Amino acid sequence: MTGTTARTGTTGDTGADGTTTRIAVIGGGPAGLTLARILQVHGIAATVYEREPDRDVRGQGGTLDLHGDTGRRALQEARLTEEFWAKARPEGAEFRIVDKHGAAPRGFGAGPAPDAAGTPDAAGPPGTADGSGAPGGADPGASPEIDRGDLRGLLLDSLAPGVVRWGHRLDRAEPLGDGRHRLHFDNGAVEVCDLLIGAEGAHSRVRPLLTPVEPHYTGVSLVELGIPDADRTAPGAAAAVGNGSLFAFHDNKGLVLQRNSDGRIRVYAFFRSPEDWLRVAGLSADDPVRTRAAVARHFADWAPEFRDALAACDDTLRTQPLEILPVGLRWSRSPGVTLVGDAAHLMSPFAGQGVNLAMWDAAELALAVAPVLAPPARWEDSTAASLDAAVEGYEKAMFERGAFWAGVSAFNHDRVLAPDGHENLHLMAGPPGPPDGAPAGAPGGAPTGAPGGA
Secondary structure, eight states: OTTOOOOOBBBHHHHHHHOOOOOOEEOOOOOHHHHHHHHHHHTTEEEEEEEETTTTTSSSSEEEEEETTTHHHHHHHTTOHHHHHOBBGGGGGGGEETTTTSOOTTTTOOOOOOOOOOGGGGGOOOOOOOOOOOOSOOOOOOEEEEEHHHHHHHHHTTTTTTTTTTTEEEEEEOOOOOEEEEETTTTEEEEEEEEEEEOSSSTTGGGGGGGOOOOOOEEEEEEEEEEHHHHHHHHHHHHHHHSSEEEEEEEEEEEEEOOOOOSSSEEEEEEOTTHHHHHHHHHHOOOOHHHHHHHHHHHSSSSHHHHHHHHHHOOOEEEEEEEOOTTTOOOOOOEEEEOOOOOOOOOTTTOOOOOOOOOOOOOHHHHHHHHHHSSTOOOOTTTTHHHHHHHHHHHHHHHHHHHHHHHHHHHHHHSSSSHHHHHHHHHHHHHOOOOOTTTTTOOOOOOOOOOOGG
């Protein structure tokens, strides 16, 4: 990469050496796809390598609430605001917080899940207008829900053909010494890139290029189940959930019931447990009958609507020990590689920020590198240094933002998975604001979004 070799970031443009500025995004989730889309808006080519064989191989999970100052701002930068509102469900922001008897804490009932506020300056000052283009009648300050599958679908449909390469699971990335990396995939493919971005979540294979730190167990395990056609098969539970979500935390465990647009109610059961409890207890998707029965036993003394909900679940389920990265994880700058989303700041779901932060990471990174790579820019001797400086600026802001929200999430985690978790959740979500001792700037607001989004 010397001289004035014509390597441009223009989609489809080929320089004198027959290559383009190669940006490799590992992972085709919301973060990776948002990043590729915003780069495309700026005329910059990127390739997303996704391990799944195609877009329809599996369901994408539950529903997400997108916040105006992060997730929806990212979609605005992606020029997908109209497409988002066509799929969004503002009514899905409704929620209730109850104890195991189904009773709401005194003085608190149902309400809209508010946007989190008070993000540190790295993400924009509190109260910044989100510009998310809420249509007439929609509250621009709300956090409307959208199914994960719908969000992924609108992002995929916005990308040029060939941007996503399916069936590419990264095996290892080999540094070439000048900021470039040679990528080796399990299917035998080998690619070289100038900028490598890890967007593949908790067990990123890009992260070891930057830090040896790995996620650790939080002491909480999750079983995700679901009620098909809930209004018909479990009318009592469906009525209790309403249009949005029902949060019930008590006795060091919890149930979250969450309505999806297809009539399914997803049920997330949280347990404090040893790290190997799921395996030792034989709870897995391979034995759904045993797993459903075991979960039901743990909630046998809970209200009838919860017992009925668990009894109505089908055999589609997953189990997951909840893991996190250390709060405030940072690394020294390494040329040509960086991370976004859970790969950089994996946290528990009890701040409702995971996907929102991941999408805003993607937006900020794309906007940082666009001035360096967008047409009519050409790859010059100084381009690698300019690109590295842009990524370094992104990382500085991302570290601050990630540390803040990881701290909030860790604090909420211990307060919610507690004997009186419903009372603590009420304090965090209700008008009194954050409980005493919360991290500076911690917002009021329920842990909105899919708890299974951990």
